Amino acid sequence: MSAYDPDNIFGKILRGEIPAHKVFEDDQVFVMMDIFPQAKGHLLVIPKAPSRNLLDADPAVLARVIPYVQKLARAVHEALQPDGVRVMQFNEAPAGQSVFHLHFHVIPIYEGVPLGRHGEGRADDGELAEQARAIAAAL
Structure with a gap:
């Protein structure tokens, strides 16, 4: 397994170098809409602590x-x-x-609506912003 590279796209988003449709942020996590969603409302929960994935993550970070x-x-x-x-x-x-960079996908499932393919089909920014607001309001 390769070492963690802080220049990955999520690292850049966490540093504010690339914009994102933020749903929530605190000192532990950054939550944003997936711009290539598999379903309406697909979001990503990204720990701020650097790790490549679950295999090298600190168990204390996972617990949080x-x-x-x-x-x-x-x-x-x-x-x-x-x-x-x-x-x-x-x-x-x-x-x-x-x-x-370790992240978790939270994907709403709508009966009768097939999931899109992972990483394909860029969503409309206006729709993502609206979904981000609705989910943030439900927090």
């Missing part, structure tokens, strides 16, 4: 982040009323990881 994942899944469920919520996390490229 998982409650955020749950809180955001509940907020997505309340704000967008999906039929279900899927939480996903990928480790290394063969498993589907495309950004090498």
Whole structure:
């Protein structure tokens, strides 16, 4: 496994070098809308502590982040009323990881609506901003 590279896109977003549709931020996590969503309301929970993925993450960081994942899944469920919520996390490229900074996907599932492909189809910025506001309000 390669070492963590702080110049990954999420590292740049965390440093404010690249804009994002922020849902929530504190000293532990940054939560934003996925700009290539698999479903309406797909968001990312990103720990601020640097690690490539789950395999090299500090267990103390994981213990602090998982409650955020749950809180955001509940907020997505309340704000967008999906039929279900899927939480996903990928480790290394063969498993589907495309950004090498630990992050968790929270994906609303709507019955009868197929999921988009991971990393394809850029969403409309206006829709993302509206979804971010709705989810933030549900927090």
